[in-house]
Amino acid sequence: MNTVIYPGTFNPITNGHIDLVERASKLFGKVVLAIAYSERKQPMFSLDERIDLCQQALSHLDNIEVCGFNNLLVEFAQSKNSNTVLRGVRSMKDFEYEIQMADMNRAMTPGFETVFLTPSDGLSYISSTLVREISTMGGDVSSFVPAIVLDALNERIKS
Numbered sequence: 001m002n003t004v005i006y007p008g009t010f011n012p013i014t015n016g017h018i019d020l021v022e023r024a025s026k027l028f029g030k031v032v033l034a035i036a037y038s039e040r041k042q043p044m045f046s047l048d049e050r051i052d053l054c055q056q057a058l059s060h061l062d063n064i065e066v067c068g069f070n071n072l073l074v075e076f077a078q079s080k081n082s083n084t085v086l087r088g089v090r091s092m093k094d095f096e097y098e099i100q101m102a103d104m105n106r107a108m109t110p111g112f113e114t115v116f117l118t119p120s121d122g123l124s125y126i127s128s129t130l131v132r133e134i135s136t137m138g139g140d141v142s143s144f145v146p147a148i149v150l151d152a153l154n155e156r157i158k159s
Contacts, residue, residue: 003082004115007034007073009128011043012149013054015068016126020088023117030063032080037070044132044156052069057146074109082111089125 004024010017010033024031035050045053047068054066069076077085085105087098095116102114118124126144135141135153142150 002028002084003030003032003080004028004084004086005032005034005073005077005080005082006016006086007036007069007076009036009041009043010050010054010145010157011036011041011045012050012153013057014098014126014128014143014145014149015143018057018146019120019123020086020117021064022061023120024086024115025061025063025119027115028063028084030065031086032082033064033066034073034076034080035066035068039066041149045080045152049152052082053149053152054149072108074112076096077112078109078151083109083111084115086117088131089116089118090127 006021008017021031021033033054035047035054043050051066051068058064058066073085077083079092081154089095089098098114098116105112105114114129131141131144131153136157142152145153
């Protein structure tokens with residue numbers, strides 16, 4: 001079975017992320033959504049909360065595994081018997097950064113591959129950062145995230 005790793009902080013998971021996972025689930029036997037611990041980014045949700053939200057948002061797919069990681073991506077991928085990572089690219093700026101990361105990963109682990117997918121129409125402007133900013137300022141993000149994430153955002157902002 002060919003397994004692809006889709007890493008990120010998913011803080012929170014958005015409809016753009018879900019679109020990529022759904023499409024990748026048709027291309028690969030298994031998709032591992034690898035949620036980075038990433039304390040330096042000061043996530044709004046804890047790692048356990050992000051794992052739970054992602055599991056719920058992706059529960060309609062049967063070839064998905066959601067888990068956290070706190071090591072080098074190439075090491076994590078090897079632990080999951082994968083040499084392939086999935087990255088979403090929304091803009092040329094994303095692409096330039098992702099190419100650098102792909103080259104670095106391949107330099108550390110020869111044969112390590114990166115697959116790029118672009119967002120489906122109407123999703124390229126969605127980012128977790130913008131969703132957090134809009135929601136904390138009282139804006140409506142219901143068309144950018146699944147209902148379970150919207151509820152979690154609203155609850156977090158209230159507290």
